Amino acid sequence: MKVNRGIRMWVGSAAVLALVAVGVIVVGNDYRYEQTAVRIPTANGELDGVLTTPPGVGARGVVIMVHGDAAVDATQGGLYSPWFEGAADAGFATLSWNKPGVGGSTGDWLAQTMDDRADEVSAVVDWALAQPGLPTDRIVLWGASQAGWVLPKVVAQREDIDAVVAVGTAINWLSQGRYNLLAELDHDGATDSERSHALAESDEIRGILERRAGYEDYLAVTTEESPMTRARWMFVAQNFDADATLDLRDAAEANIPVLLMAGERDRNVDMRETEIVYERVFGENLTVEHFDAVHSLARPVVDDNEFIGASVGIFWPRALLAAGVVDAYATFLRGVD
Known part of the structure; x- marks a missing residue:
């Protein structure tokens, strides 16, 4: 059976590229330790x-x-x-x-x-x-x-x-969190409205932490699509200050x-x-x-x-x-x- 020459060349080229890729991966991950x-x-x-x-x-x-x-x-x-x-x-x-x-x-x-x-x-x-x-x-x-x-x-x-x-x-911890929030809002090109909402929510959550309130209080105010888990909230509550x-x-x-x-x-x-x-x-x-x-x-x-x-x-x-x-x-x- 005849094999199309173009297919044969493509298969050969793909094999060469695969070998080169493997070689690059090996060399790139070959550390001196x-x-x-x-x-x-x-x-x-x-x-x-x-x-x-x-x-x-x-x-x-x-x-x-x-x-x-x-x-x-x-x-x-x-x-x-x-x-x-x-x-x-x-x-x-x-x-x-x-x-x-x-x-x-x-x-x-x-x-x-x-x-x-x-x-x-x-x-x-x-x-x-x-x-x-x-x-x-x-x-x-x-x-x-x-x-x-x-x-x-x-x-x-x-x-x-x-x-x-x-x-x-x-x-x-708290000033770092505020800096990060502002920097991400700037990076994402947030509108004035989005910015105001994010800062207000951040202030409210900070108040909950400072009052030593519970996880349910946090869930009641957060609008995050993926809010902190209870375990993460407890970690933050222990360390936010x-x-x-x-x-x-x-x-x-x-x-x-x-x-x-x-x-x-x-x-x-x-x-x-x-x-x-x-x-x-x-x-x-x-x-x-x-x-x-x-x-x-x-x-x-x-x-x-x-x-x-x-x-x-x-x-x-x-x-x-x-x-x-x-x-x-x-x-x-x-x-x-």
């Missing part, structure tokens, strides 16, 4: 985690990853890989874990206060210090977003933290280097406010790096365009973060004594 699973016992259960180390050589220190909000696993679905690689290139291991209730970790992250989260981080540090062969001569805390209310608590409570990397961290200012002042007494990494297009956190407070508190111990990036320090194009974001995430996840982010991170780690 080694990774092993770990199980970390704490007073409240056990945490599943991963330990990432430089390939073939000993590390000079360890980075402890402190997640932001949401049900985050140890690698954030692979999005932490560029951070792991940057640390490995700088000679650092990285220790990260699934939040309580995520994957094999026991517990419930939505039941935690920021103090609970700080205690959890401290327990992980203690575990790391007890592990033979784990490089704890230098301990660096890396934290993103919500971790801004956790990092300074840990530093203030301990004497063995050598540096901090703060990524898109906020100062005050968080403010990092006093903890930051206590942490500053440790006199350690702090790197603040800020996205110029951050719609979640007012990074100018954070920078002003950090500069006032940490002084010459603070290094600030700005990037053309969104809250996660991803490139704006991969955040705004779902197709581009998914494609980059699959084929070349190194390119998810804005230019210069990983280099600045690695350079800071190399300078940690």
